[in-house]
Each structure stands twice: as structure tokens, then as C-alpha cells.
Amino acid sequence: MPQHLSYLKETTSQTAGPYVHIGLAPKAAGFEIYQKELGENIAGSKAEGEQIRVEGYIIDGTGTTLKDALIEVWQANAEGIYAHSEGGGEVEDGFRGWGRVITNFKTGKWGFNTIKPGSTLARNSGMQAPHINLWLVARGINIGLNTRIYFDDEVRANSIDPVLNLIEWENRRHTLMAKRSTDNDIPIYRFDIRLQGKDETVFFDV
Amino acid sequence: MKQDAEYYQRDPNIHPVACTPSYKSSITRSPRFSLISLENSISEITGPVFSHSDIDPGDNDLLTNFAQSNESPIGQRIILHGHVLDENSRTIPNTLIEIWQANACGRYRHKNDTYLAPIDPNFGGCGRALTDGDGYFYFRTVMPGAYPWQNYVNSWRPAHIHVSVFGASFVQRLITQCYFEGDPLIPICPIVQTIPNPNAIEQLTARLDLNATIPFDAIAYKFDIILRGRRSTLFENRF
Ligand SMILES: [Fe+3]
Numbered sequence: 001m002p003q004h005l006s007y008l009k010e011t012t013s014q015t016a017g018p019y020v021h022i023g024l025a026p027k028a029a030g031f032e033i034y035q036k037e038l039g040e041n042i043a044g045s046k047a048e049g050e051q052i053r054v055e056g057y058i059i060d061g062t063g064t065t066l067k068d069a070l071i072e073v074w075q076a077n078a079e080g081i082y083a084h085s086e087g088g089g090e091v092e093d094g095f096r097g098w099g100r101v102i103t104n105f106k107t108g109k110w111g112f113n114t115i116k117p118g119s120t121l122a123r124n125s126g127m128q129a130p131h132i133n134l135w136l137v138a139r140g141i142n143i144g145l146n147t148r149i150y151f152d153d154e155v156r157a158n159s160i161d162p163v164l165n166l167i168e169w170e171n172r173r174h175t176l177m178a179k180r181s182t183d184n185d186i187p188i189y190r191f192d193i194r195l196q197g198k199d200e201t202v203f204f205d206v
Numbered sequence: 207m208k209q210d211a212e213y214y215q216r217d218p219n220i221h222p223v224a225c226t227p228s229y230k231s232s233i234t235r236s237p238r239f240s241l242i243s244l245e246n247s248i249s250e251i252t253g254p255v256f257s258h259s260d261i262d263p264g265d266n267d268l269l270t271n272f273a274q275s276n277e278s279p280i281g282q283r284i285i286l287h288g289h290v291l292d293e294n295s296r297t298i299p300n301t302l303i304e305i306w307q308a309n310a311c312g313r314y315r316h317k318n319d320t321y322l323a324p325i326d327p328n329f330g331g332c333g334r335a336l337t338d339g340d341g342y343f344y345f346r347t348v349m350p351g352a353y354p355w356q357n358y359v360n361s362w363r364p365a366h367i368h369v370s371v372f373g374a375s376f377v378q379r380l381i382t383q384c385y386f387e388g389d390p391l392i393p394i395c396p397i398v399q400t401i402p403n404p405n406a407i408e409q410l411t412a413r414l415d416l417n418a419t420i421p422f423d424a425i426a427y428k429f430d431i432i433l434r435g436r437r438s439t440l441f442e443n444r445f
Contacts, residue, residue: 008293008432012220012406014383015229015397016368019316023306023332023368030317033272033330035262038302061234068318074253074376084252084375098254105317123247133249137381140231142222142400144381146241148249167242196238205216205241206250206377 013144016137018068021102025070028102039101042073042114044094049078049118054149054178054189055111058103058136061196065108069138071101073112075131080118088121113186116151122162129157129164131176136193146204149191152177167202175201211439212246213377214293222400229396230357246377253376256302256336265334268307268347272330279329281310281348283424286384286412289341290371293435297341303431304334304370305345305384312351312363321353346424349386357396364391364398371431378433385411386427 021029027037043049058066075097076082081089083097091097097117103110119127132149150158158164158177167173178189193201224236244250264271269278286305290298308314308331311323315331329348337343350365366383373379385392392398392411401407409432418426 006295007435008291008295009220009406009409010217010293010434011380011382011409011432012401012403013222013380014368014400014410015232016370016381017383018318019306019314020368020381022314022316022330023304023334023370026330026332029315031272031315031330033332034265034334036260038256038260061236061238064234066235072379074249076249082248082252084255086248087252088248096254121248123245128247128249131249133376135376135379138235140229140233140235142224142226142229142232142236144379145237163244163247166244172239195235200237200239202239203237203241205243206246 013142015139015142016070018139020068020070020137025100025102039072039099042075042097042099042112043077044092044096046092046094047077047115048092049115051113051186052116052189053111053113053184053186054132054191055109056191056193057108058110058138058193059195063197065103066138067103067105067108069103069110069136071110072135073099073101073114074133074135075114076117076120078115078118080120080127082120119157126160126162127157129154129161131161146206147193147201148176148204149178149189150176151180151189153180172202175199209439211437213251213375213434213436215243216434220401220403220406222402226400229400232400250377251375253372253374253379256300256372258336260302261334261336266343266345268330268333268345271333273328277328279309279326279348281326283346284349285344285346285418285420285424285426286367286429287342287344287415287418287426288428288430290337290343290373290431290433291341292373292433296435298373298433299337299339299341301337301341301374302334302372303337303343304332305347305367306332307347307350307367308353310348310351312353323351323353352391361396362391364389364395369429369431371433373433380431380433382410382431384429387411387413
């Protein structure tokens, strides 16, 4: 008798819809319900490393900014360690490396403060350049979009990063580069996400 | 030695594609280029960890978590419960589930919802819970109402609860919607119909579960959530 494969099938994704904030960031939806909202502080107060801010817009195929999106970020600490049992070691107290960021309802601008992550181990050997993993959901997005923020001042590390180098179209790699400016208290990295059209951001099937 | 390795790839035959024209807002918000497939690195197999210090015990009770004391929201009282498993049938303990929904009239408590149905003063519409050691979770809430939305002029969403779940790694992260058995709006909903596979739609449809009903109090629906499974390898793990 033939063997049957009895794997279950993953639950299908559905759009987060326009009211995702009620579930994941109720204060933004307009009400207070929880003692503690999750994802407000990414690095914690004891994080070591360079303080930075990342900000930008999400732009649709017509050139309009999204005003109802939610982004989750996931990053390593300055030593390149993730706060997870398989993250490569111990992180400082209070460092989670995860956060939630929403676009402003009027302008569409989003931004967050964190510390700049270090290089992390690559899959086989070598290192991945410092990067922040993003997961983007919104009305009109049927399944969360994964992308990565790299830093334009990490020229050497970026040049040998295995994921950047996997992108066959070299002229698309720049869509993952956040641009540093330092005319503020802390360095600001600008990172716009283009869902389609000219300079469409590279998204990953992870 | 057997070790955990990569997660199984997502099956494109059960997930909606990015651009689904009958769900109009997907047209301008969907990438035109294909996704670039990545093999898992440490950035993908890790993910945020939550504990009981992040949430409060009553957060999973939508009948009380926003209500005035001694009052409760209007609507049919339901229990939504189930297990979180992976594709290998392994239970996923201690994972965070967050839900949100419209009230019994189909109105959301959200700045941007202008539907004429009333807000319920005793209903917030969100809840959260960690699965227990067996991957089990439950919420108490009210049956959400159907509501109209801007797509075609006469588009109505079936009753649904939005569900967000983390799993143990960032690649298991999932947002979906839970529908309810027997709802005639399910087969004609443009958002449900973004799903290419009828079995996958079935899997999003919670079943009436009389065994879990609390007599004279609340009727139960069962909704199991399956996250991506993980390969194991007989060789040394080399992430
Ligand atoms: Fe909804």
C-alpha cells in the first residue's frame, strides 16, 4: 500500500484591511484598551550601538502615498545578534529588535528610532551586511510583503552581502538602500518603499 | 543528529497572488515584479518572542476588555477557539495571536470607519492571547456583523474576524481572516475570492463546535491556524 503524505497546509493569507490598527495599534485607531501596546520600543533603553532614525513613505502605482499601512521591523543588535533562541547569542537586557510602525493617516509618513544593527551571519559562511527586515501589510495587500533596509554608508559590507548579490538586476539593488543624512541630532536614513512603477522596491519570498 | 533547518516554502497555489483585480485596491498596491526567493538565513528563522509580561490575562475577552463594569456588548456571544500548529502537525506554544473585528452591527471602532451603523460603547473590538503549552487559544467575543465597503457599489463583507499570528520565526508571520460556517456572503466576497483554492477557503471558515459551547452563555466556533512547517536535516545545521 502506498504511503500517504499527511502534511497540513498553511493557513492562507488575507489582507489586513484598512482597520489593522484596531488589532495591532489601537491607540492609532483612536482608543485606549491595553495596559501596554506592543512594538513601540524597538531597541530598548539599554541598547548599545549608534542611535539612528529611519523614515520614509510607501508609494503606490499611481504615485500616491499609503496612509493606512502598518510595517513590522525585525533586526539584530549592534553585535549582529537577534533576540531569539537561534539568534546567535545573548542580547542586552530589554533589546527585542522588533517593532511596529504605522503611516501617518494624513501624510503617509512613517519613521522609527532604533540602533543600527551589526553584520549578521550569512547562511553558509561569511556575513550579511547590516540590515533591518521589514514586513508590510495594508488594505490592498493580499499577503504581507517582505523586504530589507540596507544602509548606503556600509559600502564594503554591502558589496559582499549574499542577498544583495542574489538580485540579478543590479539596477534594482539601490531600492533597498537607505540614504543617510546627518544634519540632525541623530543620523536619519531615508527609505521609501515603492509598491510598483519606476524603481519598484525589491520584495522577497522568504 | 536530527536538527531543525529551513522552513518549507510558501505554496503559491493556496495564497492569493498580489494583483487580484476584483479586489480593486490590490491593483495599485501590488508589485509587478516577481518576489525574489531567499533561502532562510538567521534573519528569517528568528522572530520576536512574547511572554505573559507583554499582555494581560483579560485581553482575550472582548466581552469585558472594553465594557463598563456590569455591562456588556450587544450581540451574539461566541467563543472562538482552536490550536496553532505547523504543517508537520507540531503544536506551537506561547505564540501571540491578535484579533480585531467589527461589532455586532458591522461597525469598527476606528477613526476612519464612517459606516452609519452605531458604535457599541461596550465593545472595543480587539483582543490578544498567547497559545498555551499545547498551542491552544480561545477568545470570547460577539459575532461580528456584515458590513458594506467600497469596491463595487453593493459589496458586503461576510462576518469575519481578522487574525494576526507570529509563530516562532519571522517567516511564519501571518495575517488572515476567519469566516463563519454557513454565511452566504463568503462565496461572493471579492476578498475571499482572491484565494485560488477552495480547500484553502474552507480552512478559513470556522466550524460550529457545540462541544465547546457554554450552555446558556456562548456558542463556540473552532478555528485552527496552520503555520509553515520546518524541514529537519540529518546533517549538521549550517546557517
Ligand atoms: Fe474587516
